Amino acid sequence: MALLSVRQLSVAFPAGDRWLPAVQDVSFEIARGETLALVGESGSGKSLTAYALLGLVPRPGRIVGGAILLDDRDLLQVPEVEMQQVRGAKISLIFQEPMSALNPVLTIGSQLVEAMTVHGLGGPNPRATALDLLATVRMDDPPRRFAEYPHQLSGGLRQRALIALALSCRPALVVADEPTTALDVTIQAEILNLLRQLKLEFGLSLLLITHDLGVVAHTADRVAVMYAGRIVEQAPVRQLFRAPAHPYTQALLKAMPGSVHSTHRLESIDGQVPSLRDLPPGCAFAPRCAWQHEACVVAPPELYPVSPVHQSRCVLVRDAAGMPRA
Ligand SMILES: Nc1ncnc2c1ncn2[C@@H]1O[C@H](COP(=O)(O)OP(=O)(O)OP(=O)(O)O)[C@@H](O)[C@H]1O
Numbered sequence: 033m034a035l036l037s038v039r040q041l042s043v044a045f046p047a048g049d050r051w052l053p054a055v056q057d058v059s060f061e062i063a064r065g066e067t068l069a070l071v072g073e074s075g076s077g078k079s080l081t082a083y084a085l086l087g088l089v090p091r092p093g094r095i096v097g098g099a100i101l102l103d104d105r106d107l108l109q110v111p112e113v114e115m116q117q118v119r120g121a122k123i124s125l126i127f128q129e130p131m132s133a134l135n136p137v138l139t140i141g142s143q144l145v146e147a148m149t150v151h152g153l154g155g156p157n158p159r160a161t162a163l164d165l166l167a168t169v170r171m172d173d174p175p176r177r178f179a180e181y182p183h184q185l186s187g188g189l190r191q192r193a194l195i196a197l198a199l200s201c202r203p204a205l206v207v208a209d210e211p212t213t214a215l216d217v218t219i220q221a222e223i224l225n226l227l228r229q230l231k232l233e234f235g236l237s238l239l240l241i242t243h244d245l246g247v248v249a250h251t252a253d254r255v256a257v258m259y260a261g262r263i264v265e266q267a268p269v270r271q272l273f274r275a276p277a278h279p280y281t282q283a284l285l286k287a288m289p290g291s292v293h294s295t296h297r298l299e300s301i302d303g304q305v306p307s308l309r310d311l312p313p314g315c316a317f318a319p320r321c322a323w324q325h326e327a328c329v330v331a332p333p334e335l336y337p338v339s340p341v342h343q344s345r346c347v348l349v350r351d352a353a354g355m356p357r358a
């Protein structure tokens with residue numbers, strides 16, 4: 033059974049007398065111990081999907097449909113007071129910019145102790161538990177870091193502190209929103225290694241949001257590709273890289289340079305993501321797609337099965353016309 037099952041999640045923002053669909057009918061599952069990567073260009077709805085899981089969609093945005101089942105309980109039906117327990121204790125979030133998540137006026141140690149105490153964890157000696165956590169995230173010299181303030185740490189160490197904080201309540205699911213984008217390449221690789229190790233050590237499930245397909249290839253088990261608020265392709269990593277079945281994914285892979293350490297971003301493919309105010313009537317990717325034809329502009333395509341574990345939102349798959357190879 034999946035740990036997390038997101039079903040037809042939709043998030044919208046008001047604009048005059050309309051609601052703009054920033055996330056539409058997004059469905060995915062994450063098993064225990066599994067890493068799902070969510071990829072897509074800027075504005076495709078990745079962060080909103082992540083925030084929705086934690087009940088943190090920024091106002092005036094609203095979840096306008098769907099269900100988020102964590103261990104079979106729909107989080108969208110859980111009252112806000114209880115959601116505060118879910119955040120941290122069941123699902124925790126690691127941001128791109130750790131400074132915004134760490135409290136600048138508290139030491140790393142007191143933040144860890146406080147987080148554990150709020151959730152009734154930490155044991156008889158919270159300081160020792162916090163030091164253990166700092167060692168778990170491979171922090172050099174845990175006693176020294178325990179006593180330091182966030183501004184005294186480098187970017188990479190701050191991200192480690194944030195990961196320690198995210199783990200302090202022993203969550204089942206960690207959502208990491210571009211956790212390494214702000215870091216330099218060497219530190220990026222170290223943090224990703226750490227996440228991989230922690231996933232194995234604690235059997236964590238991970239929702240990893242990233243722009244970087246190199247990161248996906250080396251960290252994720254499965255991938256969901258988002259475009260203009262919808263998932264357009266979903267598959268196990270190897271399958272997606274070997275036989276992408278959506279022209280958007282094909283374009284992304286084509287634009288991806290060989291190096292896994294590349295900082296190359298997805299914006300490099302021609303054209304732009306359509307504005308939510310002005311979505312095409314059919315396939316949202318049509319204006320950029322070399323394979324566009326009449327059937328593409330009638331209605332938004334559904335997610336069609338390519339295999340039992342692989343889906344693509346492209347009419348070429350439905351029509352079994354054979355997917356053009358990139
Ligand atoms: N506070 C807001 N007010 C109005 N619209 C918003 C707001 N936040 C997000 N949106 C809309 O939702 C879309 C998706 O935003 P989201 O932050 O999820 O994108 P993203 O995929 O995480 O992009 P990035 O890679 O840049 O982080 C945006 O393009 C924007 O149109």
Ligand code: SF4
Binds near residue numbers: 318327347
């Ligand atoms: S549905 Fe048509 S426009 Fe959209 S990705 Fe497939 S071929 Fe291209």
Ligand SMILES: [Mg+2]
Binds near residue numbers: 078079080209
């Ligand atoms: Mg984002």
